[in-house]
Amino acid sequence: MERLLEVEDLHVSFKTYGGEVQAVRGVNFHVNKGEVLAIVGESGSGKSVTAKTIMGLLPKKVSRISSGVVTFEEDDLLTYSKKEMQKVKGSKISLISQDPMTSLNPTMKIGHQIDESLKLHTDLSKMERKSRVLELLTLVGIPNVEERYSQYPHELSGGMRQRVLIAVALACEPQLIIADEPTTALDVTIQAQILDLLKDLQQRLDTSILIITHDLGVVAEVAQRVAVMYAGVVVESGSVEEIFANPNHPYTWGLLGSIPKQRQDGARERLIPIEGTPPDLFSPPKGCPFAARCEYAMDICVEKMPDSTYLTTDHASKCWLNDSRAKKPKEVAMAGRSR
Amino acid sequence: MIEQRNEEDLFHPVDHNRFKQNEIVRPSIGQFRETVTNILRNKLAVLGMFILVIITFFAIFGPNMVPYSYSDQNLEAKNLAPSVEHWFGTDALGRDMWARTWYGARISLTIGIAAALIDLVMGLVVGGISGYMAGRGKLGDRIDGFLMRIVEILYGIPYLLVVILLLVVMKPGLWTIILALSITGWVGMARIVRGQILQLKEQEYVTAAQKLGTSHGKIIWRHLFPNMIGIIIVNLTFTIPNAIFAESFLSFIGLGVQAPIASWGTMANDALGVILTGQWWRLFFPGFLISLTMFAFNVFGDGLQDALDPQSSD
Amino acid sequence: MYILKRFLTMIVTIWVITTLTFIIMHSIPGDPFASDADVLPEEVVENMREKYNLDQPLPVQYLLYLKNLATLDLGPSIESKTRDVNTLIADGFPASALLGIQALVIAIVFGLILGIVAALNHNGLLDYLSMGVAIIGISVPSFILAPLLIKYFAVDWGLLPVASWGSWEHTVLPSVALATAPLAIVARFMRSSMLEVMNQDYIKTADAKGVSTIGIVIKHGIRNALIPVISFIGPLVAFLLTGTFVIEKIFAIPGIGKYFVDSIFNRDFPVILGTTIFFSAILIVTLFIVDISYRLVDPRIKLSSKGE
Numbered sequence: 001m002e003r004l005l006e007v008e009d010l011h012v013s014f015k016t017y018g019g020e021v022q023a024v025r026g027v028n029f030h031v032n033k034g035e036v037l038a039i040v041g042e043s044g045s046g047k048s049v050t051a052k053t054i055m056g057l058l059p060k061k062v063s064r065i066s067s068g069v070v071t072f073e074e075d076d077l078l079t080y081s082k083k084e085m086q087k088v089k090g091s092k093i094s095l096i097s098q099d100p101m102t103s104l105n106p107t108m109k110i111g112h113q114i115d116e117s118l119k120l121h122t123d124l125s126k127m128e129r130k131s132r133v134l135e136l137l138t139l140v141g142i143p144n145v146e147e148r149y150s151q152y153p154h155e156l157s158g159g160m161r162q163r164v165l166i167a168v169a170l171a172c173e174p175q176l177i178i179a180d181e182p183t184t185a186l187d188v189t190i191q192a193q194i195l196d197l198l199k200d201l202q203q204r205l206d207t208s209i210l211i212i213t214h215d216l217g218v219v220a221e222v223a224q225r226v227a228v229m230y231a232g233v234v235v236e237s238g239s240v241e242e243i244f245a246n247p248n249h250p251y252t253w254g255l256l257g258s259i260p261k262q263r264q265d266g267a268r269e270r271l272i273p274i275e276g277t278p279p280d281l282f283s284p285p286k287g288c289p290f291a292a293r294c295e296y297a298m299d300i301c302v303e304k305m306p307d308s309t310y311l312t313t314d315h316a317s318k319c320w321l322n323d324s325r326a327k328k329p330k331e332v333a334m335a336g337r338s339r
Numbered sequence: 340m341i342e343q344r345n346e347e348d349l350f351h352p353v354d355h356n357r358f359k360q361n362e363i364v365r366p367s368i369g370q371f372r373e374t375v376t377n378i379l380r381n382k383l384a385v386l387g388m389f390i391l392v393i394i395t396f397f398a399i400f401g402p403n404m405v406p407y408s409y410s411d412q413n414l415e416a417k418n419l420a421p422s423v424e425h426w427f428g429t430d431a432l433g434r435d436m437w438a439r440t441w442y443g444a445r446i447s448l449t450i451g452i453a454a455a456l457i458d459l460v461m462g463l464v465v466g467g468i469s470g471y472m473a474g475r476g477k478l479g480d481r482i483d484g485f486l487m488r489i490v491e492i493l494y495g496i497p498y499l500l501v502v503i504l505l506l507v508v509m510k511p512g513l514w515t516i517i518l519a520l521s522i523t524g525w526v527g528m529a530r531i532v533r534g535q536i537l538q539l540k541e542q543e544y545v546t547a548a549q550k551l552g553t554s555h556g557k558i559i560w561r562h563l564f565p566n567m568i569g570i571i572i573v574n575l576t577f578t579i580p581n582a583i584f585a586e587s588f589l590s591f592i593g594l595g596v597q598a599p600i601a602s603w604g605t606m607a608n609d610a611l612g613v614i615l616t617g618q619w620w621r622l623f624f625p626g627f628l629i630s631l632t633m634f635a636f637n638v639f640g641d642g643l644q645d646a647l648d649p650q651s652s653d
Numbered sequence: 654m655y656i657l658k659r660f661l662t663m664i665v666t667i668w669v670i671t672t673l674t675f676i677i678m679h680s681i682p683g684d685p686f687a688s689d690a691d692v693l694p695e696e697v698v699e700n701m702r703e704k705y706n707l708d709q710p711l712p713v714q715y716l717l718y719l720k721n722l723a724t725l726d727l728g729p730s731i732e733s734k735t736r737d738v739n740t741l742i743a744d745g746f747p748a749s750a751l752l753g754i755q756a757l758v759i760a761i762v763f764g765l766i767l768g769i770v771a772a773l774n775h776n777g778l779l780d781y782l783s784m785g786v787a788i789i790g791i792s793v794p795s796f797i798l799a800p801l802l803i804k805y806f807a808v809d810w811g812l813l814p815v816a817s818w819g820s821w822e823h824t825v826l827p828s829v830a831l832a833t834a835p836l837a838i839v840a841r842f843m844r845s846s847m848l849e850v851m852n853q854d855y856i857k858t859a860d861a862k863g864v865s866t867i868g869i870v871i872k873h874g875i876r877n878a879l880i881p882v883i884s885f886i887g888p889l890v891a892f893l894l895t896g897t898f899v900i901e902k903i904f905a906i907p908g909i910g911k912y913f914v915d916s917i918f919n920r921d922f923p924v925i926l927g928t929t930i931f932f933s934a935i936l937i938v939t940l941f942i943v944d945i946s947y948r949l950v951d952p953r954i955k956l957s958s959k960g961e
Contacts, residue, residue, distance in 0.1 A: 055861055086864075098854075099854055103855055104855055105858075105859070108873070117862045154952070491662075503898075504674060505677065508681050588895075591796045593914075634788060
């Protein structure tokens, strides 16, 4: 499969009053053409920062990209100037942001907000642009498009606004859409609708989507591949089937244990939370960041970050348990408890 | 140690206790202490506080540091430039400018603080009643509506215009000015207090307290008041300089304190005619001190506002 | 509908102000001719009292005043036998209005520029510089600034006339003195408004669309940041209005502010009453216009509903 986007060894940190926070610490993943990749992780895992880095949306003053390559169409986006990046943003890569309630300009008509990208990135005439905007509004499932065109965001519901934001992202037919928690701020019923819409549009328009979420349900719904992030590192990645059926990393086990499941008999299975909190990224641990919360942790986990182990060509995991020298997880856990 | 050990030996279950010691425990600081630390970190606010302390010190002790009173005239020593004898020089009637300037500070600070305190009490009472009664049945809404209509009308009239009108018909004097300043000055505070209460009433913890049958007094005292105190103090740090400004403004146009009492405004007015003759000290000392006081209150108030609401300063 | 309601409130407010001012003005014992009674023949004083309706009971005086006010007649002045209050206001208005509008324009234009520059250089040198200028502008009262401007620009350097009124040059120093404090307030207000807006999510959306920095600032930033500033124009006008009292006095400008201050010292009650009503009316009409335009600019507020 052809690779559309490849992120290699990305390191991003932020300057704060308390010191430098290493938010992203060597992230690797890729997005194939026409595929949906989900990055999953809890808040603070660096998944949003990664997305912002790709889009060049990091606050310049406080952030630092210390290393990494973001290859898009055979070019490193990190070497682009501001001007060059502005040409890519909104036309080749676009963003669907988290909160539809605050992500639209309250004093600008909906139609004009969609039109803005067309105006910047295409040579269409005013008339053509307007009909394109109406077409987009129809595409994302908004009724009465003529009327909606000249309405303001406050006249629309949250779900409708998210549809508008999707239309904004689709305007110039981008190769890649980055959707940063696109359903988090919505009601559950609306969430499903928006996900269906995204999936449908992705298939119809054959674009790639990089979806950022903390919700494994969302992953199962839309993604073909998934990358699990923890404390600024991708700990496991692979196809959705592989990860759900055959998770390798203890953190992924924990995550999967955290989804409330409906059992056959109708009774709810007990939710198993992951004990503890993520490490302090002011001074990240030198070993595996999950070690402190890991039931199966060994001394080596604390001392050294494990390399990726390829379980299949596409399923990679960073865990010492895959090392031939390690005991089987069950034995480790038993021994750990007996101490 | 670790380097010496073979990597092979490290594939043993880790002792989870080693993580516990590494846990970072950040001390939780109370809001009051946090506010104080935040202010102290703001250099301008500290400077403002420092200036205010100094001005207050001289307002209290300054006039007594020289052997002249603010009203002693000495026609043989008029229009003298600052010297060892008269630190701030003398005016056209030979009065000592040092004594007058610091006596003026006393007047200004007294008026500023007294007017602000009256504003505070009035604003708390009216705004509090209005905000608390709003949405509490027909009667409650009516009381709120009535009080807010008064506030609205008073808000529509230029503040200084009302004060001027009152001063025209009242006997001039220190307390007259304070009274005139507070008769409409409380309106701003009342609006803020009401807005705050309306906002706080929506908070879950207040609703919870009400549902649990907590008494009105206790809700006001335990839940509403502590959450409003910050914004009230910030407002106070802006009403004091406003009152000081208003007093000097009124004294400047001749409606403030009456001669021989000195005030920064009257002194600036007296100096108007002589500024062109080169007697710079006549305008400089009162003018500089009004400006400095306003500056100090403003930067201190800004610092306080930022300290109480760190997001506002970004 | 909202406009009509708002308009009626405006009329009521003017009526309340008139009544209050009337009561305050007539709460002083005696009348303006009490001191004249010793020197003038009794008939003359009586005639005077009759002319100013002072022989009537107070409620009648009040009704007569309201009746005249309805026809925009503010009555005669006591001090000036030849000019009534209407003429006085008509005489003073052009100077005051020119001064006020010039100051308003200076304050808004430069205040906004300063505020925007500061916000865009948040925590940078230009930010500190602009806010330093603003805090000094707020701290130095106009009646201290004005003499300083006169001393340096007019006397020492001879660039502009010292005082009085006539040519455009005469308007420069008083306008600047009057505008400084409001300018500083606008600058601070605009800065914080702009900072808040630039942190909003929709700014990130625009950035993600590939809009240039300038485009973001102008189309998405300033536009939204201006809205709260508009509501600030009301208090600003009130501030300028009272500011003219001292500025017109210092610069000897024949405006309404100066007449007002003069009338206070002459205890010329009809003039005080008339000018007060005139000032209040100007302010209330300004507030009305500001309120309406606010609702036109901000699509989130409908003219039909009453927003808090």
